[in-house]
Amino acid sequence: MQITADYRSGRLVIRLAGELDHHSARAALEEVERLLDDYLPRDAVLDLAGLTFMDSAGIALILRTERHMRRTGGRACVSNPAKQPLRVLDAAGIDRMIPVRGGLRP
Amino acid sequence: MKADNYIKIEFPSRSVNEGFARAAAAAFAAQLDPTMDELGDIKTAVSEAVTNCIVHAYPDSIGRVTLRLRIIDGGTLEISVKDAGRGIADVAKAREPLFTTGGEERSGMGFTIMESFTDSLRVRSAPGRGTTVTMRRAIARRE
Numbered sequence A: 001m002q003i004t005a006d007y008r009s010g011r012l013v014i015r016l017a018g019e020l021d022h023h024s025a026r027a028a029l030e031e032v033e034r035l036l037d038d039y040l041p042r043d044a045v046l047d048l049a050g051l052t053f054m055d056s057a058g059i060a061l062i063l064r065t066e067r068h069m070r071r072t073g074g075r076a077c078v079s080n081p082a083k084q085p086l087r088v089l090d091a092a093g094i095d096r097m098i099p100v101r102g103g104l105r106p
Numbered sequence B: 001m002k003a004d005n006y007i008k009i010e011f012p013s014r015s016v017n018e019g020f021a022r023a024a025a026a027a028f029a030a031q032l033d034p035t036m037d038e039l040g041d042i043k044t045a046v047s048e049a050v051t052n053c054i055v056h057a058y059p060d061s062i063g064r065v066t067l068r069l070r071i072i073d074g075g076t077l078e079i080s081v082k083d084a085g086r087g088i089a090d091v092a093k094a095r096e097p098l099f100t101t102g103g104e105e106r107s108g109m110g111f112t113i114m115e116s117f118t119d120s121l122r123v124r125s126a127p128g129r130g131t132t133v134t135m136r137r138a139i140a141r142r143e
């Protein structure tokens, strides 16, 4: 999986692309944590537009990011999930814990 | 209940095989002419069950995982994922949302996701002997 980031005035957009499962999760978690520590953003956006597959490993990554941002006094949100990731987010009830913006609702 | 077609795949509990197991299940399911959404659901359910073997059944070793797929009654996919690992002492508790013995890196949502992406989920487990998770998912007939 690939991770890229864009930072502008307090807002860090982290773009995840490829397949996010337990196999790819450890490296993804480390990279996301590193980005959050480097930029210390006020808002962190996890942009899932490029994710072609995600399972509960993605839920753990999202919740970790949300906790990190809350601890440092910022906010996190999820944006643009494609259909399969969105179905996983919905099954886990993730929008009770973190805002989900955009994406294809079936 | 007659099985129309089936496969069995065995592999070691290495995380690189998670993607392989999903792809194999999707390829086998293709003969039922599933929609993209149905394929996504099948891949997700397989990924959760196989990951549980890798993470929980064999926490400190590499063990054997068996993935069985069969088609029953012409239109239902049965997925069974078996390990000979640690087993689950309290299955009802393990199936509760957010329950995890896996710490920070897990969310405890695997069984919940498997349940919502399939029509039925059965878990048979014995501590020290292993676990078998069996799921069924009907694939809608398309004209």
Ligand SMILES: Nc1ncnc2c1ncn2[C@@H]1O[C@H](COP(=O)(O)OP(=O)(O)OP(=O)(O)O)[C@@H](O)[C@H]1O
Residues within 6 Å of the ligand: A056, A057, A060, B048, B052, B053, B055, B056, B057, B058, B083, B085, B086, B087, B088, B094, B095, B099, B100, B101, B102, B105, B106, B107, B108, B109, B110, B111, B112, B131
């Ligand atoms: N094959 C297995 N062998 C042994 N224990 C298992 C197995 N599958 C599940 N468990 C137990 O059941 C618990 C719940 O599993 P579930 O998949 O719902 O959540 P998780 O794996 O802990 O987290 P997540 O799936 O969200 O990453 C696990 O924490 C583990 O204790």
Ligand SMILES: [Mg+2]
Residues within 6 Å of the ligand: A056, B048, B051, B052, B109, B110, B111
């Ligand atoms: Mg799990």
